[in-house]
Amino acid sequence: MWPPRNLPIRVRMSVTAMLVTGLLVGALYVALLVLVRQDAVTEARLHAAQSAQQVVLDAEAGRLVPPLITAGADEMVQILDRNGKVIGANAALLKEGPIPAELPDPMELRRDSTVCGYPRPDSPCLLVTAYRFFLAGNPHTVIAAEPEPGLLPRPMWAVLFGIVGVLTVVLRGVSMWWAVGRTLAPVEAIRAEMDRITTAADLHRRVPLPARQDEIQRLAMSVNATLDRLERAVEQQRRFVSDVSHELRSPITGLRTGLEAAALLPDEIDQAEVVESALTATERLENIVADLLVLARRDAGIPAETERVDLAALVRQEVARRPRRVPITVKAEPHVMVEASKVGIGRVLTNLLDNGARHARTAVQVRVFTDGVDAVVEVEDDGEGIPAESRERVFERFVRLDEGRRRDPGGSGLGLAISREIVRDHGGSLTIADGHGGACFVLRLPRLEDTPEPTG
Helix, strand or coil, rough: CCCCCCCCHHHHHHHHHHHHHHHHHHHHHHHHHHHHHHHHHHHHHHHHHHHHHHHHHHHHHHHCCEEEEHHHHHHEEEEECCCEEEEEHHHHCCCCCCCCCCCCCCCCCCCEEEEECCCCCCCCCCCEEEEEECCCEEEEEEEEEEEEECCCCHHHHHHHHHHHHHHHHHHHHHHHHHHHHHHHHHCCCCHHHHHHHHHHHHCCCCCCCCCCCCCCHHHHHHHHHHHHHHHHHHHHHHHHHHHHHHHHHHHHHHHHHHHHHHHCCCCCCHHHHHHHHHHHHHHHHHHHHHHHHHHHHHHHHCCCCCCCEEEHHHHHHCCCCCCCCCCEEEEEEECCCCEEEEHHHHHHHHHHHHHHHHHHCCEEEEEEEEEEEEEEEEEEEEECCCCCCHHHHHCCCCCCCCHHHHCCCCCCHHHHHHHHHHHCCCCCCCEEEEEEEEEEEEEEEEECCCCCCCCC
16 A cells, blocks of 8 residues: 555655645646647647638638749648549649548538648658538639647646646645645644653643644543643552552551560460450451452452342341341331342441441431432431541541441441442442431442342
C-alpha cells in the first residue's frame, strides 16, 4: 500500500495529497491539451474553408492565374473540373494528382473530410474542405487542405500547463505538510507532556489545552480528566497501603512482643495469657486479611453468584449465628425476597449487627419490611448515635470515629466500607437515618415478587 503506513502521518498525508492532486491535475492537463488540439483543428479547417472560398471568389471574378496564390505556405489548393481533373493548383501541388477528398454531392455545397498518405504514403494527414461552384455554367470543385495539427499543436501552451500543474502539486504537498504539522502540534505537545509525566512519575502535571475548541482540545480534556482520576486512584491506593500497613502493624507488633517476652522470660510470663493474646492478635489479623480479600475481589470485578434469598430468614439466621453483647430483637415481614449473594449480604448483615451491638447500651432492634419496590432492613441501636456530619465518613475505608475506637480498639475500619460496596454491587443502598437516640442503619435492596420457588 502506498504510501507505507510506517511513515509518519505528516509525510503520509502530504504524499497522499500530492498523489490525489497530481491525478486531478493530470486529468485536467490532458483535458486542456485535448481542448487546445480541438481548437487548433477547428482553426485549421477554418483556414482551409477560407482559402477555398477565396479561390471561388477569384475564379468567379476571373482573377485566377496559375499557379494559385494562397495565404499560407502549408496550404494546398486545387480546382477540379466536372470530371475530377485538376485544372489549377497552387505551387505546392502543381505536379500532384487530385487530393482524394470526399467531394460534395450534387445537392451539397461543401463537405469536410480528412485525408492521410497524400501525396506520399508517409505524408501527414490533411484536413480537407471541398466546395462546389459553377463557372461558365459548368460545375467545378475547389479543394483546400491544411496539415492536421499534431498532439501538441501549441508546445508553449503544453509547457505552460505542465509548469502550472507541477507547481500546483508541489504547493498542495507543502500546504498539506504545513496544515498537518499545525494540526498535530498540540498532539505532539500532549505526547511530550505525557512522556514527561510517565518518566518523572509526576501525576500532578497536566497536558496543555489547545486554544482552538476542536477534537484535539476535547482529547486533551479527556487526557487531563484521566490523569485526574489516575492521580486520585494512586493517592487512594497509597493511603490504602498506608492504612493497611498501619492496621497490620499493631497486631503483628503485639503478637511479636508477647512471643518474644514468653521466649525470653518463660518463668515470669503466664503462658495461657500469652496464648490468649496471640489468639486475639491472630483473629484481628484474620479479620483484616478477610476484609482485604473481599475488597480485592470486588475491585477486580469478580462477580458474585446470586440466588433468591429470603431476607427475613437470613436476618434471623445471622442473629442466631453467635451471641452478642446485647440482645437483638427481630421484627420481620414474611417472605421478603431479593436476588442477592447470600454470602455477601450475610456479611453485610453481620457487620451491621456487630456494629449495632458494639455501640448499643441495652439492645438492638432489627426490622425487615417491604417499601414499594424495595426490601428494607433497619438495624437500630440505643447508643449515642452518629452525628449527621459524620454519617458519610463512617463508610470510608479505615475511617473510625472516636467512639468506635474507644469501644473496639481492635477494629479495622473496613466493615462498613465493605458493606456499602457490596450493597451497591447489588443495586441497593446503605445509609444512616435518624433513629430514636442511637444510630439507625438502613439497607435497601431491589425486591423480588413473592413467588414460590419451582420444585424439581
